[in-house]
Amino acid sequence: MRDVSNLAFKELVEHHPKAIMLAQHGPRIAYVNKQFTHVTGYELHEVVNQTPAMLSSGLHNAAFYQRMWQDIADKQRWEGLIWNRRKNGEQYPQWLTIYPLTVDHQTWYVGIFLDVHEARQQSDGLTNLAYFDPLTGLANRALFLESIHVYIHQYDLFQHPFALLFIDLDFFKEVNDLHGHAVGDQVLQAVAQRLQNCLPSDATLARLSGDEFAALIHLTPDTIPLPNVCQAVVDAFQQPIHVAHQQHYVTTSLGAALCPQHSQQHTRLLQQADRAMYSAKQAGKSCYRIYSEQDAEQTQRQQRIHEALRHALETAPEQFYVEYQPQYHLPSQTLTGLEALMRWHHPELGQIAPTEFIAIAEQRGLIHAVSECLVTRIIQDFHDQAKPKTPKQLAINISAQQINDTRLMFLLRPLHTCLQRCGWQLEVEITESMLMSMGKSSLQRLHALRDEQIRLAIDDFGTGYSSLVYLQNLPVDTLKIDRHFIQQMDANDDQRIVSAILSLAKSLHLSVLAEGIETHAQLQTLQALQCPLGQGYWFSKPTQLDSLSAALLD
Numbered sequence: 001m002r003d004v005s006n007l008a009f010k011e012l013v014e015h016h017p018k019a020i021m022l023a024q025h026g027p028r029i030a031y032v033n034k035q036f037t038h039v040t041g042y043e044l045h046e047v048v049n050q051t052p053a054m055l056s057s058g059l060h061n062a063a064f065y066q067r068m069w070q071d072i073a074d075k076q077r078w079e080g081l082i083w084n085r086r087k088n089g090e091q092y093p094q095w096l097t098i099y100p101l102t103v104d105h106q107t108w109y110v111g112i113f114l115d116v117h118e119a120r121q122q123s124d125g126l127t128n129l130a131y132f133d134p135l136t137g138l139a140n141r142a143l144f145l146e147s148i149h150v151y152i153h154q155y156d157l158f159q160h161p162f163a164l165l166f167i168d169l170d171f172f173k174e175v176n177d178l179h180g181h182a183v184g185d186q187v188l189q190a191v192a193q194r195l196q197n198c199l200p201s202d203a204t205l206a207r208l209s210g211d212e213f214a215a216l217i218h219l220t221p222d223t224i225p226l227p228n229v230c231q232a233v234v235d236a237f238q239q240p241i242h243v244a245h246q247q248h249y250v251t252t253s254l255g256a257a258l259c260p261q262h263s264q265q266h267t268r269l270l271q272q273a274d275r276a277m278y279s280a281k282q283a284g285k286s287c288y289r290i291y292s293e294q295d296a297e298q299t300q301r302q303q304r305i306h307e308a309l310r311h312a313l314e315t316a317p318e319q320f321y322v323e324y325q326p327q328y329h330l331p332s333q334t335l336t337g338l339e340a341l342m343r344w345h346h347p348e349l350g351q352i353a354p355t356e357f358i359a360i361a362e363q364r365g366l367i368h369a370v371s372e373c374l375v376t377r378i379i380q381d382f383h384d385q386a387k388p389k390t391p392k393q394l395a396i397n398i399s400a401q402q403i404n405d406t407r408l409m410f411l412l413r414p415l416h417t418c419l420q421r422c423g424w425q426l427e428v429e430i431t432e433s434m435l436m437s438m439g440k441s442s443l444q445r446l447h448a449l450r451d452e453q454i455r456l457a458i459d460d461f462g463t464g465y466s467s468l469v470y471l472q473n474l475p476v477d478t479l480k481i482d483r484h485f486i487q488q489m490d491a492n493d494d495q496r497i498v499s500a501i502l503s504l505a506k507s508l509h510l511s512v513l514a515e516g517i518e519t520h521a522q523l524q525t526l527q528a529l530q531c532p533l534g535q536g537y538w539f540s541k542p543t544q545l546d547s548l549s550a551a552l553l554d
């Protein structure tokens with residue numbers, strides 16, 4: 001040690017790759033090294049004898065500095081992220097370590113720091129800093145959260161409004177599953193680049209996790225309006241990403257929340273942007289949504305229903321019951337069957353429409369449990385039914401996604417057997433739009449239903465653009481004309497679609513049922529068109545089985 005000259009020590013400090021500042025008690029700056037000048041823009045003579053407060057950005061409050069000095073006194077050290085201001089006025093985050101040093105009974109303070117943005121480019125020790133995502137080089141969640149605080153504080157001081165964007169990739173999981181994680185990683189890097197290119201240059205962009213990105217954008221009257229920025233991001237991902245000699249199609253769903261309009265509180269803003277992003281996903285992905293109270297209520301209600309549904313299916317199945325709507329042979333107006341429709345009465349939420357809870361059940365993987373509940377209920381309802389004089393049909397609704405579920409057949413078999421025993425024939429209704437997008441394996445499963453003598457009806461027929469070839473290959477027995485076309489008959493005096501469906505069905509040897517017959521006039525028109533079957537409020541609303549029993553016995 002003794003061999004190393006004072007000069008050598010001075011050189012070591014002077015050319016150290018980190019910015020170093022030495023302050024005397026006071027504190028007053030006594031010395032800064034070259035890297036300090038490089039980062040802050042201030043030369044030594046400009047800062048000597050000044051207080052370090054001249055470097056502050058004004059973004060931290062008094063309590064922050066109090067805590068910092070308290071830590072230095074208590075623990076002999078403070079380390080953390082702090083936003084300071086360069087000579088040119090620019091605010092920047094630095095990773096700062098401060099510790100006291102006593103030499104000859106005199107206390108000095110050493111401050112050593114790293115410009116966080118510069119550190120990212122150098123890529124050494126980045127992960128130690130725990131503020132950057134090593135894959136994309138973007139800020140990570142921790143730095144992003146700190147940045148929100150800073151933006152909010154900036155708003156408090158200077159009234160600069162800003163937007164928080166949540167950006168989630170659509171279909172990234174598919175890329176990963178199909179091409180492996182190495183390719184997935186490269187795609188994420190390309191995504192980060194593309195986002196940087198389409199966001200304003202001063203935006204703070206971060207990768208929060210997996211395929212989730214976020215950004216902070218200042219909003220001033222002369223910047224590009226937020227909807228345009230969001231749309232630009234969505235548009236930028238209409239083009240495929242080229243990685244590993246392949247094109248990858250990932251799109252983005254965006255949600256934005258505004259400070260101060262929506263909130264001035266960081267967790268609320270994050271939550272609101274997240275909700276808005278969820279609404280964008282719900283709206284079909286590859287689009288953006290700016291937070292709105294109304295959307296939020298909608299998502300909250302969906303969440304509430306989801307939880308209540310899961311709970312009811314597991315522990316309170318008595319909340320569910322089934323209503324049956326009669327189906328008639330139109331020429332003779334005799335009853336031919338019933339359609340079973342699920343009903344749910346929740347003690348607090350009240351009666352919840354099946355269109356609402358079925359959609360949620362489908363999205364959240366609960367649809368099989370709903371069908372299980374339906375089947376149990378029907379078996380209970382029918383177990384003591386007297387056999388009708390002529391065989392009748394019982395139709396149940398099945399979601400298309402259940403066709404590929406191997407549990408379906410195990411669910412339907414006991415129902416089928418139970419119904420057959422009391423003189424009923426099971427029919428399964430699947431909506432047309434869903435059927436048309438089915439693959440070959442689903443088709444095989446439909447044939448398996450047919451092999452078990454379970455009938456198949458296409459629900460809401462006319463709304464889903466069936467191809468004739470497809471229709472010919474489906475093991476279908478009945479087409480149910482969507483009630484929209486029945487209503488249209490008297491509203492526009494337009495019977496063309498109904499007639500077309502009837503003649504199509506005739507040539508394919510299929511039966512037809514008209515749904516939603518509400519008036520006598522509709523019934524008469526359908527009779528004139530020789531539509532064989534129908535159901536609707538004109539005959540009967542769906543009701544519980546005991547109030548129908550007499551009619552069932554002919």
Ligand code: C2E
Nearest residue numbers: 341342354355358374397398399516517518536537538542
């Ligand atoms: P859907 O299969 O098209 O059922 C017919 C809907 O039309 C029923 O609504 C019924 O109450 C209603 N309706 C019957 N006659 C008339 C009429 O004359 N006029 C009008 N305006 N409406 C009429 P509901 O019960 O609200 O069911 C809605 C949808 O929920 C059903 O449409 C079906 O797709 C679905 N759904 C009901 N139960 C189940 C189930 O257990 N499983 C599945 N996957 N879906 C179900």
Ligand code: CA
Nearest residue numbers: 339397429459
């Ligand atoms: Ca139906």
Ligand code: CA
Nearest residue numbers: 459460482515
């Ligand atoms: Ca229908």
